[in-house]
Amino acid sequence: MFRRMLSFLFVSVLLSACGPVWNDPYPAAERGQNILYSAFTDRPKHLDPVQSYSEDEATFLYQIYEPPLQYDYLKRPYTLIPGSAAEMPQVRRYDASGALLPDDASADRVARTVYEVKIRPGVMYQPHPAFAKRPDGSPRYLDLGGDDLRGVRGVSDFRETGTRELEAGDFVYQMKRLAHPRLHSPIFELIAEYLPGLKTLQQQLAEEAKRNLGWIDLNRFDLPGVEIADRYTYRITLKGAYPQFLYWLSMPFFAPVPPEADRFFGQPGFAERNLTLDWWPIGTGPYMLVENNPNARMVLARNPNFRGEPYPCEGSPADREAGLLEDCGKPMPFVDKIVFSREREGIPYWNKFLQGYYDASGVSSDNFDQAVTMTSQGEVMLSDDMRAQGIQLLTSVSPSVFYLGFNMLDSVVGGGDGAEGKARARKLRQAISVALDIDEFVSIFMNGRGVTAMHPIPPGIFGAREGEAGINPVVYEWRDGHPLRRGIETAKRLLAEAGYPNGRDAKTGEPLIINLDTTPGGLGDKARSDWLAKQFRELGIQFVVRATDYNRFQDKIRNGSAQLFFFGWNADYPDPENMLFLLHGAQAKVKESGQNAANYINPEYDRLFEQMKSMPDGPARQEVIDRMVAILQQDAPWVFGFHPKAYSLQHGWVMNRKAGSMVRNTLKYQRIDLAKREAARAAWNRPVVWPMALVALLLAAIIAPAAVHFRRRERATAIGGGR
Numbered sequence: 001m002f003r004r005m006l007s008f009l010f011v012s013v014l015l016s017a018c019g020p021v022w023n024d025p026y027p028a029a030e031r032g033q034n035i036l037y038s039a040f041t042d043r044p045k046h047l048d049p050v051q052s053y054s055e056d057e058a059t060f061l062y063q064i065y066e067p068p069l070q071y072d073y074l075k076r077p078y079t080l081i082p083g084s085a086a087e088m089p090q091v092r093r094y095d096a097s098g099a100l101l102p103d104d105a106s107a108d109r110v111a112r113t114v115y116e117v118k119i120r121p122g123v124m125y126q127p128h129p130a131f132a133k134r135p136d137g138s139p140r141y142l143d144l145g146g147d148d149l150r151g152v153r154g155v156s157d158f159r160e161t162g163t164r165e166l167e168a169g170d171f172v173y174q175m176k177r178l179a180h181p182r183l184h185s186p187i188f189e190l191i192a193e194y195l196p197g198l199k200t201l202q203q204q205l206a207e208e209a210k211r212n213l214g215w216i217d218l219n220r221f222d223l224p225g226v227e228i229a230d231r232y233t234y235r236i237t238l239k240g241a242y243p244q245f246l247y248w249l250s251m252p253f254f255a256p257v258p259p260e261a262d263r264f265f266g267q268p269g270f271a272e273r274n275l276t277l278d279w280w281p282i283g284t285g286p287y288m289l290v291e292n293n294p295n296a297r298m299v300l301a302r303n304p305n306f307r308g309e310p311y312p313c314e315g316s317p318a319d320r321e322a323g324l325l326e327d328c329g330k331p332m333p334f335v336d337k338i339v340f341s342r343e344r345e346g347i348p349y350w351n352k353f354l355q356g357y358y359d360a361s362g363v364s365s366d367n368f369d370q371a372v373t374m375t376s377q378g379e380v381m382l383s384d385d386m387r388a389q390g391i392q393l394l395t396s397v398s399p400s401v402f403y404l405g406f407n408m409l410d411s412v413v414g415g416g417d418g419a420e421g422k423a424r425a426r427k428l429r430q431a432i433s434v435a436l437d438i439d440e441f442v443s444i445f446m447n448g449r450g451v452t453a454m455h456p457i458p459p460g461i462f463g464a465r466e467g468e469a470g471i472n473p474v475v476y477e478w479r480d481g482h483p484l485r486r487g488i489e490t491a492k493r494l495l496a497e498a499g500y501p502n503g504r505d506a507k508t509g510e511p512l513i514i515n516l517d518t519t520p521g522g523l524g525d526k527a528r529s530d531w532l533a534k535q536f537r538e539l540g541i542q543f544v545v546r547a548t549d550y551n552r553f554q555d556k557i558r559n560g561s562a563q564l565f566f567f568g569w570n571a572d573y574p575d576p577e578n579m580l581f582l583l584h585g586a587q588a589k590v591k592e593s594g595q596n597a598a599n600y601i602n603p604e605y606d607r608l609f610e611q612m613k614s615m616p617d618g619p620a621r622q623e624v625i626d627r628m629v630a631i632l633q634q635d636a637p638w639v640f641g642f643h644p645k646a647y648s649l650q651h652g653w654v655m656n657r658k659a660g661s662m663v664r665n666t667l668k669y670q671r672i673d674l675a676k677r678e679a680a681r682a683a684w685n686r687p688v689v690w691p692m693a694l695v696a697l698l699l700a701a702i703i704a705p706a707a708v709h710f711r712r713r714e715r716a717t718a719i720g721g722g723r
Contacts, residue, residue: 022687025357034336036672037359039343043294048278049252050177053186062664063300065255065283068117071663074315077460078574078662080246090116107614110241118233123166124305126288130264131162149269155280163305166284168234170256172226176218181206187253194238197224215266219259241614247573286333286668298340334671356681359654363647368447390652396659397451397459398646399571404639405598409560427498429636434475435491435539442642450642455629456579458643462617463576463625472633488538495539503540513542517562519553557597560590567597574662576625577613584609600637653677
């Protein structure tokens with residue numbers, strides 16, 4: 001018996017060491033399949049393209065929906081190309097008399113702009129029950145009752161599906177949804193400024209919503225300014241000139257939504273079962289959502305009806321060197337399924353990446369030192385451990401800017417109404433800009449993951465200069481081919497010229513106090529506050545952190561009672577207008593409730609902005625931008641902070657990933673070397689058997705005396721009974 005017990009223990013250990021790795025977190029049925037594995041941390045709140053406006057949601061939406069335009073995957077600066085459109089839209093501009101204007105006509109002559117969009121014929125929607133038909137051609141799943149929905153929890157619970165061809169009317173239907181009073185699109189006000197018909201439609205729909213508590217058929221209403229020319233063509237007429245509108249046509253806000261889907265999900269009882277467009281998007285893109293459990297797992301599967309698209313063949317020499325052109329002309333998408341697992345904590349996410357169970361990962365502050373090393377020149381390189389695993393590092397500068405803003409309405413940093421006061425305040429802002437060593441801030445608090453900003457425009461967006469032409473001459477000088485930050489003596493000289501020698505008012509002798517308004521957990525955190533205080537102390541300025549809760553802080557920004565504050569902005573589209581408008585007088589926060597939180601107003605800058613925003617990219621526009629940037633650098637309404645760097649890691653079996661946060665429909669381009677991944681997972685996750693064998697031996701040692709004693713007793717009993 002004892003021998004049998006030992007045999008059982010050792011055989012169990014040996015058998016458990018055979019077969020797949022023990023710690024594989026995925027179902028056995030997925031093993032070896034053409035699946036890309038990723039993770040998400042925050043659950044998406046909206047998957048309806050009319051409401052969604054966050055990066056977490058874009059990860060899913062841009063793979064499902066196909067707006068008219070998209071960004072070229074490889075080209076930089078970012079370049080728009082056709083998506084579901086057959087070609088780039090035709091743009092015609094007219095004056096007040098209806099005469100056609102040339103392309104280079106100034107914006108003040110443009111009364112209206114017409115965008116004509118031709119879509120690709122033959123594009124089909126994903127299979128969906130909204131398109132299912134009965135034999136007589138009527139919709140299969142309309143007017144459903146309570147019994148019909150028993151047991152239905154997702155679109156896959158409807159047995160039959162159908163499809164149909166994409167039409168121009170689907171794009172127009174979605175644009176009407178921007179005005180739906182029950183949907184609250186975040187871009188309604190902005191777009192309605194150029195398309196006033198949206199407000200007219202919104203009023204009509206609001207009245208209809210009072211009478212009709214159910215589904216509203218938007219096809220019964222017109223959207224002034226938008227018309228269907230034919231089955232594959234529609235036109236949008238905007239008020240005035242707004243060339244940036246083309247960028248909006250690359251976003252899901254302007255992707256097609258079929259009326260059948262809106263009608264299908266609008267049935268009674270559907271919303272209670274999460275059967276809505278906000279939960280189950282429907283599109284013509286390369287993937288479709290087949291599993292939606294935002295607390296655990298989201299799954300995209302290949303859309304069998306996708307039109308197909310060749311992998312791009314044009315790229316830079318660096319793209320070719322990185323192998324990004326090896327799949328030139330091959331049909332996309334390459335992977336059959338993308339599985340997203342929710343990870344609420346960073347450590348499990350990181351460990352699963354290192355084990356090969358996630359194909360890519362970001363680099364957080366917790367694992368930064370493990371992932372990368374800094375050279376003596378400040379360059380970032382992969383650590384030896386990462387390189388040994390064949391992991392690759394991708395970096396890019398995000399189209400974002402973080403800055404310290406001066407409230408120009410403040411009497412000290414803004415200078416008040418008089419010319420003398422404004423001149424003194426300008427010198428003060430320049431002195432602070434020089435003294436606050438942003439390069440050091442990025443190195444200490446961002447692990448070097450940022451590029452010091454010289455002005456609001458991030459690298460990679462038109463208007464951003466490189467080299468000596470791109471530096472801020474107030475803060476830097478060009479020396480030996482590199483920008484060199486001006487020293488503290490320059491800052492002290494500027495401070496004295498501002499009337500505050502050694503940090504005291506030259507007239508009153510009172511110390512100069514600068515207040516940072518912030519929220520707990522923001523830039524007011526102790527380490528950062530201490531660093532800022534040290535920088536100000538070197539100037540002789542007293543520094544005070546005024547931390548308040550978020551709502552109070554927002555009130556201070558809205559009413560102009562803040563003095564110095566930390567803000568950031570992520571570009572909605574890669575155009576300098578989307579960054580430079582943050583300092584446009586018409587966007588002043590207090591006066592106009594706009595995005596100009598510094599309340600900066602400069603008539604010359606504002607005039608140039610109005611000229612620049614409608615100009616096409618080219619030398620003339622660059623010249624205007626250079627003049628605007630020079631004004632900002634001299635006026636210093638911000639301490640131009642930094643443009644964050646995005647760091648991403650990927651395993652060596654992942655192909656065709658290129659960094660660039662403006663391009664969001666990236667998953668169709670990516671390819672997986674399945675054999676390489678399986679081999680790596682097996683090598684990195686080999687079971688360590690000896691601890692279990694040791695445990696088995698210990699158990700055997702513990703059990704053996706009892707077993708021997710039990711055996712002797714049995715034998716003794718048997719002998720005694722035999723007598």
